[in-house]
Amino acid sequence: MRLFVALLPPETVLDEVEAAFAPHRAAHPDLRWTRRPSWHVTLAFYGEVDERIVPRLLPRLERAAGRHPRRTAIFAGAGAFPRPASARVLWTGLESDLRRLADSCAAAARREGVDVDEGKRFHPHLTMARARGPVDLRALVAELGDYEGSLWTAGEIHLIHSHLGRQARYETLHSWPLA
Numbered sequence: 001m002r003l004f005v006a007l008l009p010p011e012t013v014l015d016e017v018e019a020a021f022a023p024h025r026a027a028h029p030d031l032r033w034t035r036r037p038s039w040h041v042t043l044a045f046y047g048e049v050d051e052r053i054v055p056r057l058l059p060r061l062e063r064a065a066g067r068h069p070r071r072t073a074i075f076a077g078a079g080a081f082p083r084p085a086s087a088r089v090l091w092t093g094l095e096s097d098l099r100r101l102a103d104s105c106a107a108a109a110r111r112e113g114v115d116v117d118e119g120k121r122f123h124p125h126l127t128m129a130r131a132r133g134p135v136d137l138r139a140l141v142a143e144l145g146d147y148e149g150s151l152w153t154a155g156e157i158h159l160i161h162s163h164l165g166r167q168a169r170y171e172t173l174h175s176w177p178l179a
Contacts, residue, residue, distance in 0.1 A: 002162040003049045005061065005105040006040035007098075007154045008172075009075070009126070014039055016149040017075055017092060021128050024140060031090060031129035038170055041094055041124050043157060044105035046114050053112050054159075058174055060108035061159060065176035068101045071154045075126060078144035086134035091125035092147065096154065098124050101178075105157065154178065 009017075014036060025033055049057075073096035080087030099122055106116045156177045163169040 001049050001051050001054065002164060003046040003054075003173075004042050004160055004162065005044045005046075006042050006158050006160055007073075007156075008040055008158055009073075009154075010152050013075065013149055013152045017126060017128075020144065020147045020149070021092070024143070028129070028135075028137075028140060030135050031131055033129045034127055035167065038168060039126055040158075040160065040170065041098075041126060041154075043098065043102040043124075044109065044116060046109050046116060049109070049114055053114065054173070057109060057112050057114075058159070060111060061105065061157065061174070062176045064101075064104035064108045065157050066179050067104060068178050070178045071096045071098060071101070072151055073098075073124075073154050074151050075147070075149040077147055078128075078141045079125070080137045080141055084138040084141045085136055087137040088131050088134060089127055090129040090131075090137055090140065091127050092144070092149075094124035094126065096124060098122075098154070101157070 073094055075092045076095050077093050079091055079093060081089040102122050109116050156175050158175045159173045161171045161173050
């Protein structure tokens, strides 16, 4: 099973994100824009996990969620990975202190033998589009630089099963409230 742990922002907040980014879609046909049902903020990506591990992982994630308080968050600005001049991913950033929560979600999986990629620096964001090859998005990132959504509360984490295919489909397996 391909799994990750994420935050799912409220629909009203996603409405704002959609309104900010939608006017730019037609001007950038070289981007594959993500579908709204797939929008999430990844806290920890587990990759392929043996389904027999999942029952042992659930209480660990429950404990991790219970150790961290709810967080206020706000989507703001835009950026690109690996960099705007030769981008493969366009995103809007998430301003919130989520580092320790993300670390706890990764540690829960490591304790069950899941090889969590720790080489990447945690950068909370919402992926808006992908490119097949490097694309110069400096102008678009600058245009969206002043974007700022409404404040919202991240109140729970979700263990999500990613079903790959022509269009990825995400299934929430379980959710836990933050303290």
